[in-house]
Amino acid sequence: MPDADTVGEGRYGEFGLHVYYREERLAGIAVDALCGPQVSADGAALADRVPSVVERWILDRAESRGPEVSYLSAGVPCSESPGQPIPGRSAGAGHWPRR
Template identity: 40%
Template sequence: MGIWDVKPDSERSEWVFEPHVGVGPLRFGMAADEVSGALSSKAPLSRRVQRAAGAYQLVEEQYTKLGVTAYYGAGQTLACVAVNALRGPQVRLAGEPLVARVPSEAEEWLLVHTKAHGLDLICTHAGDPGSVDLGLILRAQRAGDIVLSRPLFLIGEWVENGWDCIPGEEWSTF
């Protein structure tokens, strides 16, 4: 697989997002060893780094082969999962695919979904749409000459304080 190749949905794992509960086999509040155990059959841990994000100290774990990054906050528990648009699992909410979509289509779906369910809609400092009620931010990621959706699944506090909680390396991923 080349640097800009996008894995087709037919080759991606299928995950479901449960707002404020978890995504796929991962549950918010899990310890790093529990996350590793849940993902080890799919991909080994590639890299573990301690980072500062604003006033927060956190741990970042990358599962490169799977296309997933896990972020741990206070108490070293899972607080955010980023899914790589090029090779990550396809994650669905209410049956709708959220990964590797044209950002304008994903944003339009989010607008309709939040309005239909009476949920909030926010815009991050980086211009990404999201919802505290869902624990979701729809970011964008470059795939060669195109851009695709790269969702972040988070606990509510992290959506509200994204600039402080999420490390700069994640915000600069494009």
């Protein structure tokens, strides 16, 4: 039996998705911003956006919902409710155009 801290991973490249699970339950989903599906939360599109715009959305959303922001390595903010990590890339680099 896997350790409770062990996270499994499944890759579904044809759909642009990576899924993560722990203790046989879904723990997270990562969407490829270039070829994965459009993802939205509270009516806001999260894929194909300038990372700094999504970061601002997460921080503004947290103000109205209470403390739900955590930080990944290098200070990258992550919203706990949709679980949307923000790529560590500056707005000056532009956005990733969808294929």
